[in-house]
Amino acid sequence: MGGKLTNTKHTLVALVEDKPGVLNRITSLFRRRSFNIQSLAVGGSEHPGLSRMTIVAVGDSAQIEQVRKQLDKLINVIKVSDITEEDMVDRELALIKVKATASTRSEIMQIVGIFRANIVDVAPGSLTVEVTGDEDKVNSLLGLLSDFGVKELSRTGRIALTRGSSS
C-alpha cells in the first residue's frame, strides 16, 4: 500500500454530535480497523450540541487517512480532519501526585515553579502538581518529578486546534 509507510503520531480533530453512544461508535471503529488510540479527549465546542474530540493515533499516513475517511462516514461525525501537518496549538493537562518529605518539598516546589506548574494539594507525604503544556513539557516535568517518586498520575491526553483563522 502506498503513502508514507512510516508510523507517526497523528492528531485527528473531530466535531461530533453530543449524543449517547457517539463515543462508542468512534472507538469501535478504531478497534475494528485495528488502530490504537494513544489518547482521546472530548468536551464541549463552540457549537451547542456538538463536542470536539482530539484523537492521537499512531500509523502510517495511508492508514490514518483510511481511518479518517471511515470516521467521516459515521452519521454523528460532522467533520473530521487530520491536522498533524498543520500549524496547530496543542495542550495537555496532567495531575501528578508526587512523594514529598520535609527534605524534598522545597526542591519539588522549585521545579514546579520553573515549569510554571501549580501545586494544587498538599498532604503530609505528598504534593499534587497541576501542569499544562504540550506533551514535551509534561513529559520533562514528569521526568524530573519521577526522581522523587510519582504516586499517581492522570493525564488528559492532547487537545488541539489549528492556529489562526483557518478551520
Add this chain to the structure above:
Amino acid sequence: MKKTGAQILCESLIKEGVEVIFGILGGAVLPIYDTFPQYPQLRHILVRHEQGAAHAADGYARVTHKAGVCIATSGPGATNLVTGIACAYMDSAPMVAITGQVATPVIGKDAFQETDITGITIPITKHNYLVTDVAELAKTIKEAFHIAQTGRPGPVLIDIPRDVQQEQTDFVYPDKLDLPSYKVVSRGHPAQIKKAAKLINEAEQPVIIAGRGIIISQAYDEFKKFAEKAQLPVAHTLLGLGSFPGNHILDLGMLGMHGIACANMAVQNADLLIAIGMRFDDRATGNTREFAPNARVIHIDIDPAEIGKNILTEVPVVGDVKSVLTALNEEIERREHGDWLSQIEQWRHEYPSLEIRQSDELLPQYIIHQIYEATQGDALLVTGVGQNQMWAAQHFVYTKPNSLISAGGLGPMGFELPAAMGVKVGRPEEVVWCVAGDGGFQMTIQELATLTQENIAVKIAIMNNGYLGMVRQWQELFYGRRYVDTKLWNPDFVKIAEAYDIPGIRVKRREEVIPAIQKAMEYPGAFLIDFLIEPEENVYPIVPPGESLARFFEPSRPEVLGGKL
C-alpha cells in the same frame, strides 16, 4: 390526531413506499403487530427464523433497489437478525431492520430478553438508532430510509422499546431531513473525469473490473456504451456479474480466486484497470502485492473510503457510477484495441475454464448450464455459499441485468433459500431459481414452510454432493486430502419438501437433468430438485490463497500446485 408509536411506525413505512415486511413476533413487538390489521397495504410475511427475515429483506432489496424491511422482537429475535444484517452490510444492500426493545424504564437492568442490539450492530450497520421518545420516531424512520437507500446503500437498525410503541403523540411525517453530516457525492469531479478519460484514451491493454456498484446505480446502458465505445474488456467481481451481458464479446466473466482464466490473465497483464463500483476484495485480487503489476488504476466508487483502501489508485473518481459513466462517455475516444482483444481471445482458447468435460457423471456445471439453457438467461439466480455458488457464477450466463443474487462479502451458508424468497416476493413476475448447497440449505431449511404458507414459487436446485464441498475441496488441495468433518449425512430432501407440501424429485443421472428442470418450470408453485452430483467435483480454476491471480490452478496446469497435490 394522536397516534401510537406502533401506528406511527406503520404509517411512516407506508409513506416510504414499503409494501412487504419479513418478520417474527414476540413480546417486545406485540404492540406493532397488533396494529398491522389497521394497515392492510403492508404485507407481513411470517418467516420461521429471524435470519430468514433479514436475508429475505436483503434479497428483496437487491432486486427492487428499495430498502428491504425486517422486524424481530428484542433479545433472541434481534440477535438472530445479526447474520443477515452483516451480510447486507458487506454487500451494500439497503435494509431497515426494526427490533422491539424492552420498555425504557428497564433498559440497562438486564430485563427479560433485553439485548444491547444497537451496541451489537454498530460495526455491521450504516447507522442505528434506539428511539426512547415517541416524538422522535417519525423523524428517525425518515432518516433511516434515507441513509439505507442513498449513497452506498446499507442496513440501518431501529430499536424501539415496547412502551414507545404504545405511547401517543401527534403524527406528522417530516418532509425535510436534518442530517447535517450526511453528504452523498453523486457527480464525479470534472477534473478527475478528465484525468480518467486521458488514461483510458492512452491505454493499450485496458481492463474493466465491474462491481455491484454498477447494478446498484442501475447504470447498465451507460456501462455498455462505455465498454463498447473504447472496446474495453470487462472482468467482473462475483457481485458484478449481471452488470454487463455475459454473452457479449467483451465479457470475460468473473476474476479472482475462482475466476475464469482469461479474466485473470487479462487483469494481470493490463496496463490500465478501470475499477467500477467494486472494493478490491481479496477474493477478487489474490495477493495484492502481485496484483496487476503493470497497471495504472482508475477507481470509480461512491464511497470515498474505498479509494486506496486495498489498492493504490492513481485516478480516483468519487461519485455515482451512472453519473460518472455518463460524463466519461463524452470524454473517451473510440478505440479498437485489436491486438489486446485477440491476445485475450488466445487466452480464452488456451485455458478453456468453462468447458464442461464429457462424462456420464452428474456434473454440477452441466446442471447450472442447463438451467441457463432452459430459462435462456431470463431468470434470477440466487445462490448459496461454497462450490454451488462458484459453479453458478461460472456456468450461468448472466445476460439479464441484476440476475445473480449471491452473498459475496459475508458468505453466510443458508443465504440461498430465504434470499430467494425475498427475491421472488420483490419480483413476482420473474422465474427465480435457488441454487443451494446441501449443507447451506439445512441452515435455513425451515423457510420451506414460509414458501408454502405465503405461496412463493421459488425453484430450488440442491447441488447435493454430500459434503461441505468447498471446505472439502480445500482439505483435498491444501490439507493433504484429510477430510475432517466435511462429510454430511443428509436427510431425504424430497421427502422433506413433501412434508412442507412442496413437490420435488431426485435426479441421479445426466439424462434426467433437462426433464427435471422442465418439470420444475412447468409447475406453478415452489418445486425442489435434489441433484445428487459427483461428490468430489472441484471448482476450477482456483488461485491458491495468498497467490497471484496469474497462478491459477486447473487440472491441465498441475505445475501450479506442484508437490502440494
